[in-house]
Amino acid sequence: MRPVSVLALAGAAAVSMSLLAACGGDGEADAAGGIAVTATDDSCEVAKTELTAGKTTFKVSNKGSKVNEFEVLKPDGKILAERENIGPGTSVDFVVNLPAGQYKVLCSAGQTGKGPSQNVTVSGKAAGGDQRLAQATADYKTYVIGKLDDTIGKTRKFVDAVKADDVAKAKELYAPSRVGWETIEPVAEKFGDIDPKVDAREADLKPEEKKDWSGWHLLEKALWEDGSVKGKEKYGDRLLKDLETLKSRLPGLTLDPVNDMAGGAKELLDEVATGKVTGEEEAFSHTDLVDFKANVDGAKKIYDLLKPVVQERDAQLAKDLDDNFAGVESLLKKHEKGDGYVSYDKVGKGDRKDLADAVNALGEPLSKLAEVVAK
Amino acid sequence: MTGEQAEARPGMSRRRMLGFSGASLLVGAAAGAGLDRVASADEDGAAGAAIAFRGAHQAGIATPVQDRLHFAAFDVTTDDRDRLVRMLKEWTDAAAAMTAGRPVGNGAAAGSPVAPPDDTGEAVGLPPSRLTLTIGFGPSLFEKDGEDRFGLRARRPAALVDLPHFPGDDLDPDRGGGDIAVQACADDPQVAVHAIRNLARIGFGVVAVRWSQLGFGKTSSTTPDAQTPRNLFGFKDGTDNLGESDKALLDEHVWAGKGDGWMAGGSYLVARRIRMHIETWDRTSLREQEDIFGRGKGEGAPVGREKERDKPVLARMKPDAHVRLAHPDSNHGARILRRGYSFTDGSDGLGRLEAGLFFIAFQSDPRKGFIPVQQSLATDALNEYIQHVGSGIYACPPGVREGGHWGDGLFA
Numbered sequence: 001m002r003p004v005s006v007l008a009l010a011g012a013a014a015v016s017m018s019l020l021a022a023c024g025g026d027g028e029a030d031a032a033g034g035i036a037v038t039a040t041d042d043s044c045e046v047a048k049t050e051l052t053a054g055k056t057t058f059k060v061s062n063k064g065s066k067v068n069e070f071e072v073l074k075p076d077g078k079i080l081a082e083r084e085n086i087g088p089g090t091s092v093d094f095v096v097n098l099p100a101g102q103y104k105v106l107c108s109a110g111q112t113g114k115g116p117s118q119n120v121t122v123s124g125k126a127a128g129g130d131q132r133l134a135q136a137t138a139d140y141k142t143y144v145i146g147k148l149d150d151t152i153g154k155t156r157k158f159v160d161a162v163k164a165d166d167v168a169k170a171k172e173l174y175a176p177s178r179v180g181w182e183t184i185e186p187v188a189e190k191f192g193d194i195d196p197k198v199d200a201r202e203a204d205l206k207p208e209e210k211k212d213w214s215g216w217h218l219l220e221k222a223l224w225e226d227g228s229v230k231g232k233e234k235y236g237d238r239l240l241k242d243l244e245t246l247k248s249r250l251p252g253l254t255l256d257p258v259n260d261m262a263g264g265a266k267e268l269l270d271e272v273a274t275g276k277v278t279g280e281e282e283a284f285s286h287t288d289l290v291d292f293k294a295n296v297d298g299a300k301k302i303y304d305l306l307k308p309v310v311q312e313r314d315a316q317l318a319k320d321l322d323d324n325f326a327g328v329e330s331l332l333k334k335h336e337k338g339d340g341y342v343s344y345d346k347v348g349k350g351d352r353k354d355l356a357d358a359v360n361a362l363g364e365p366l367s368k369l370a371e372v373v374a375k
Numbered sequence: 376m377t378g379e380q381a382e383a384r385p386g387m388s389r390r391r392m393l394g395f396s397g398a399s400l401l402v403g404a405a406a407g408a409g410l411d412r413v414a415s416a417d418e419d420g421a422a423g424a425a426i427a428f429r430g431a432h433q434a435g436i437a438t439p440v441q442d443r444l445h446f447a448a449f450d451v452t453t454d455d456r457d458r459l460v461r462m463l464k465e466w467t468d469a470a471a472a473m474t475a476g477r478p479v480g481n482g483a484a485a486g487s488p489v490a491p492p493d494d495t496g497e498a499v500g501l502p503p504s505r506l507t508l509t510i511g512f513g514p515s516l517f518e519k520d521g522e523d524r525f526g527l528r529a530r531r532p533a534a535l536v537d538l539p540h541f542p543g544d545d546l547d548p549d550r551g552g553g554d555i556a557v558q559a560c561a562d563d564p565q566v567a568v569h570a571i572r573n574l575a576r577i578g579f580g581v582v583a584v585r586w587s588q589l590g591f592g593k594t595s596s597t598t599p600d601a602q603t604p605r606n607l608f609g610f611k612d613g614t615d616n617l618g619e620s621d622k623a624l625l626d627e628h629v630w631a632g633k634g635d636g637w638m639a640g641g642s643y644l645v646a647r648r649i650r651m652h653i654e655t656w657d658r659t660s661l662r663e664q665e666d667i668f669g670r671g672k673g674e675g676a677p678v679g680r681e682k683e684r685d686k687p688v689l690a691r692m693k694p695d696a697h698v699r700l701a702h703p704d705s706n707h708g709a710r711i712l713r714r715g716y717s718f719t720d721g722s723d724g725l726g727r728l729e730a731g732l733f734f735i736a737f738q739s740d741p742r743k744g745f746i747p748v749q750q751s752l753a754t755d756a757l758n759e760y761i762q763h764v765g766s767g768i769y770a771c772p773p774g775v776r777e778g779g780h781w782g783d784g785l786f787a
């Protein structure tokens with residue numbers, strides 16, 4: 001991961017576990033083109049409080065002086081959906097799939113999670129949506145849980161080696177332990193408090209955050225830079241514990257095909273383009289190509305699950321995605337070595353350019369996937 | 376370029392353009408009036424105006440030179456000919472929109488909220504800024520490593536030669552060549568960069584940027600009575616350039632002739648990245664500087680004459696003076712249309728300016744234009760202060776007709 005401020009996130013409350021509640025609900029388009037919400041530093045005005053179930057666009061305008069956050073809360077107070085970082089004087093369109101029920105919409109000036117709110121009633125039944133998307137989403141969740149189990153199992157072996165101070169063995173097990181995580185990284189990143197604890201890179205930390213640094217990359221640095229993990233046992237235990245916490249939260253997670261799947265696939269390629277192609281992610285171990293492959297695999301899985309729908313709605317996009325996934329995969333094959341990949345510091349400028357070109361070639365059509373899935 | 380219609384639809388442009396109706400007039404009536412001066416006097420008029428994208432010839436060649444350049448060379452990364460042609464059509468639509476001051480596709484802030492916008496948005500609110508986009512095809516598009524590409528080998532024009540090695544060349548392959556080149560020129564750098572960025576984005580998966588170059592100051596004029604801009608050595612060079620009003624000379628020296636097949640009405644572009652050794656030049660005496668160029672530094676007059684545009688007397692210059700060696704009279708009448716830009720890419724790590732001239736020349740046949748002239752320059756006194764470090768040659772097809780697209784003649 002390459003967040004701007006990593007540990008700052010850890011202080012935030014557990015991030016919303018569901019963005020869009022229903023799967024592919026294709027409800028009636030709002031005739032008026034959206035529900036106007038006017039937020040100020042101390043008010044939150046919604047133009048309409050009787051809404052029809054289905055896909056709803058809130059047009060949120062921040063007329064106040066502070067950065068605002070817009071939330072839709074369920075009767076139990078849990079967040080159904082939220083949109084952060086709405087700057088003063090700006091407005092955003094925020095699409096939420098609303099099942100029938102009572103909700104509270106809340107504007108939080110200063111993004112504290114608190115602020116003025118208004119009740120809204122949603123009635124009717126959201127259109128059934130595409131059953132294939134509902135199935136794809138359910139299948140994807142199964143995949144996510146399986147990959148997290150994989151990562152936990154391999155991390156346990158990695159941590160055992162760390163605790164035995166077996167540097168050679170730990171180095172061997174480091175990259176494989178991250179594969180599962182890297183395939184589902186955008187979902188894992190939804191838990192803003194866990195992600196920085198397990199996957200923060202030293203170069204992304206603020207000076208005052210360095211003392212709280214933990215996770216894979218701390219152990220990576222110890223293994224490759226210091227050549228010793230003596231005294232680092234506690235970081236191994238903590239890594240495992242954090243991953244277990246993540247696992248305990250997954251069952252309650254609601255995923256949606258537009259933001260979490262199509263959007264997640266795009267984010268996985270962004271990860272490759274900004275962190276892996278440059279060799280920044282694994283600055284010490286140079287195992288970037290292992291992460292690279294895992295990110296691409298995670299995006300490919302999402303595309304494969306969504307493909308029947310994409311094929312039907314935009315056959316040209318499906319062909320472009322097929323071609324470009326194949327392009328990246330065949331290029332990666334060139335760098336295979338044993339069970340893994342060559343060390344990225346041995347990959348020359350020309351080969352890196354080819355990889356970057358292939359990632360751009362795939363990333364561009366992938367960025368169009370969400371729109372097709374949302375149709 | 377007479378008789379063209381400006382593409383812009385004022386109602387849809389990035390902003391309301393005052394004096395827009397004058398655009399086609401300015402383009403059509405050509406440059407005798409000295410567009411440069413008009414431009415600075417009336418920003419909303421000439422400087423902001425749109426240059427017609429379609430016509431007999433591509434814009435950006437004889438068009439009065441704009442202030443800024445972003446030149447990009449692309450490698451084609453697909454083997455799929457149809458995919459390449461599809462992209463060239465998408466590029467054509469985007470180029471027609473951007474040169475008219477309109478955004479790409481459905482714009483920067485419309486469209487689906489879950490999709491990235493069609494246009495990247497940084498030119499929203501800016502006038503067309505006389506943007507021109509000129510495409511050219513490099514030798515490697517037709518054949519590479521002895522292999523035919525896209526079935527085009529037989530359509531490679533004879534004039535699209537591989538440039539020979541010239542004495543003193545130190546060419547960086549990462550700063551030269553390329554299957555397709557696009558020259559973006561505009562009076563606003565943001566408009567030129569926006570154009571290349573959006574074309575690169577549309578092209579992902581079909582083409583990849585091989586190299587690109589920004590130019591910040593024009594070094595030549597194609598408007599005969601405008602002042603010749605100075606290069607980074609402080610000299611006016613290329614005073615006797617071909618201009619838009621020289622119809623007969625353009626037909627003879629710049630536009631490819633009827634016998635040149637799909638290239639008829641097109642032109643051949645030679646680009647050279649010429650690094651200038653700024654620091655050593657600046658330590659050179661005025662007399663030596665003037666001797667090297669064969670011109671005075673102040674007015675820019677040829678040796679022994681008074682005004683910049685007085686006819687040079689070559690025999691009065693030193694035998695190795697730049698003007699003397701480059702002059703048509705020393706090259707059997709060879710003439711080229713120069714359209715180069717100064718560049719400064721920061722510093723080179725040794726504290727020296729990474730600066731020079733991004734030389735661009737158009738001609739009807741490089742074998743009778745750039746190549747003999749450059750061979751004459753082998754003994755140029757200026758060579759002590761410059762080095763050619765990047766190179767490209769591209770066949771720029773004729774202009775796009777109504778309903779046509781970039782490359783339609785080549786891929787017909």
